[in-house]
Amino acid sequence: MLPTSLGEGPFAVATQGLTKRYAREPALNGVDLQIPEGAVYVLAGPNGAGKSTLIRSLLGLARPDAGRATVLGLDPRTSGPEVRARTGYVPEGAGGAYGWMRVGRLLQHHAAYYATWDRDYAGRLSRALDVRPERRVGALSKGQVRRLQLVLALAHRPSLLLLDEPTDGLDPAARDEALGLLSEHLADTGGSVLISTHLPHEVDGLADHLGVLRGGRLVAQAPRERLERMLRVYRAEGPDGWVGPEDLSGVIDRRAGVGRELRWTVWGEEGEVVARIAASGGAVRDVARLPFEDSVLALLRAKEAS
Amino acid sequence: MSRPRPTPLVAVLSEQVRAVGLSLRPGAALLAAVLALVTGVGASTALGAGQPLDFPDEARLLIGALGFLLPFAVWRGEKLFAGAWLWTLPVERRTHVLAKVAAGWVWLMLAVGLVVAWLAGLALGTGGELVATATGTIADAHGRITAVRWTEPAWGLAAPFTIATIGYLVVSALVVGLKRPLWWIAGGFLAACVLIEVLDADLPPARVLLAPFGFVLPNLAWWAAATAAWTSLGLLAVWLAASRHREG
Structure with missing residues (x-):
């Protein structure tokens, strides 16, 4: 992943x-x-x-x-x-x-x-x-x-x-x-x-x-440019009961936001991720790049999740 | 700019001699002060009584004892089993240990030489003797008591150097090769005492100091053989101890 x-x-x-x-x-x-x-x-x-x-x-x-x-x-x-x-x-x-x-x-x-x-x-x-x-x-x-x-x-x-x-x-x-x-x-x-x-x-x-x-395990390593390009936070809204795409790959973190909003931290190409979210019925409101320190925290969480 | 390479042995040795010398300076100053005080008092007392000051026979063992203590000063602050500063330098680790042991030995010989020269100077300056003459009695195999006059051989003046060297090598091996050398030394001493007691209650502990490999030896050949044997053993022990830290 x-x-x-x-x-x-x-x-x-x-x-x-x-x-x-x-x-x-x-x-x-x-x-x-x-x-x-x-x-x-x-x-x-x-x-x-x-x-x-x-x-x-x-x-x-x-x-x-x-x-x-x-x-x-x-x-x-x-x-x-x-x-x-x-x-x-x-x-x-x-x-x-x-x-x-x-x-x-x-x-x-x-x-x-x-x-x-x-x-x-x-x-x-x-x-x-x-x-x-x-x-x-x-x-x-x-x-x-x-x-x-x-x-x-x-x-x-x-x-x-x-x-x-x-x-x-x-x-x-x-x-x-x-x-x-x-x-x-x-x-x-x-x-x-x-x-x-x-x-x-x-x-x-x-x-x-x-x-x-x-x-003791190297969870991830990447050039910074790739890190900034691939690691993003996506904020999306969908209809009541919407849970987002079920098989979205590269998900590091998924949280419920305000109201019907969901937030994902995902390692992946932005266009593909946005398309997957949209295909599942959601509307992407915002895509944000993570600051360097937050990227580290996100990657550490990924290890915890796995 | 030259290509980075491991430090040549000559450079390591000379820097270690300088660095170890610096680290020993406070201890050496204290030792010099104590020596000056003790010999000064001794000399003034002897001269006041109109007697010459001989080179003290027992001083040989005492000077030699410097060698047993010096390794602790040389390796003070080096955490050899926990990321020693020494290891971060570009020198093969076993070689580095041996270079530092050699640097300490250079200063040991200098210190022993100075002390011997000082005591010899005092003896000669006050009209005393460099080698002791003693009288005593011995019992032969039939229990007959005979009076003897014993003059220390001149080569005995080399004893402080050899005793110090052997002690330095053996204790250096312990300090370098063991995580807790003081525990091992204390434990070894206790174990030896118990062993001697258990194996042979009649065996006097002083026996180990006698010929053929002890400190009290009847002639130059025996002394040279014992010194060579103990020095070789000490060198081997240092090599084995240093090998615990080798690269790879």
Whole structure:
């Protein structure tokens, strides 16, 4: 019913049947992720959906139990260091880095590991994000750590960014600044980015692809343009007792509106859906495109319904 | 711009030496202060009494004990079994662990060297001896008591380095390879005590410190063999522990 394949590549990231269990609980369940080269792919899903596990699997930090992944043409299980050399990573949460280190020293530490580290760029990013080198990492707030992590992820100019909740903890001004720098980075490098989030409206302006993960399953993935074209809300009225078309395919949600009005959220070609509703005796009053965040919610509901 | 590749081993090692050195700085400063205080008091007391200050025999074991403690400082803050920061860097994970262990060892040897040099300097400066001479009695197989005079061999001065190295390797293996190393160390110690008690009530625990593989050894050949055996065992343990974190 919902789209789960983006067709032919080239893909910066592609997984086939990726499965990961913790104890007996599946964190990922047969995920077929496809991130086209040059795409800004937003992976949305509630907390615990498996987003972080998926990203960690792509970096070779978590070992999948089944399935395979290809990242920039490499298998992270056998070429983890190569993948990480070409990838900028913002991990989930604010912990992890050396709390005893000063920010400036942590930047030097990272610089030593990346041959492509651009000191001037790192300096510019630090100034833009107000990352102060004299501060101790352990004394930074959650938002300050997030900004530091963004500098660390971007400053070696990777061709792929894997950002796990990158706006978590950022105030609106810092978020705008960070997303602006991210746009610049993508314009400069032509790279690809995966942004995982449970707050999709925060990255609405950047996204050109959407994937929805729930309970370890990729419910849907599609280019934004297709999402906006295919996912619509239809408002229609009919005679008393009218229930609408019985076999309307692609229905994600159906609700009773005011009076004799019915509302459907449907994945399908608008013309076909309108024709089906009309053929069943209803009159379509309105067809509306869903905002990005509402699209995510609708796709999450679709999974619940199924 | 060069093509992104995993970090070369030399770069990893040199950065780890710098980073581990930075992380150890507060502990090293504290240790230096304590050492200066203790030796300063000892030296002034000895000189006040008009006696020279010998290189303390027991200091060898104490200095060697640095090696048993250092791994905890080197790996402080690294959650090796829960998404360590180290793993996110572009280096094969087992290699990364070994590089960090090696970096810690470099600083350990430097610290041991400085402490030994400081104590040796104090001994030589006050007219004392570097190697201890002791007298005592031993009983032969027939129970006859004989007085003996024992002079510590000069190669014994290397003992702090080897004891520290072996201790460092063994404890590093535990810290790197186990989720709860302190629990295992405490549990292992208790289990060993119980085992010794159950297996042979007459066996003195100090027996494990004696030849052929203990710390108290009669000649250079035995000492070299025991050191090589324990060092090899330590290296193997570190390799196995690091292998728990290998890629793939």
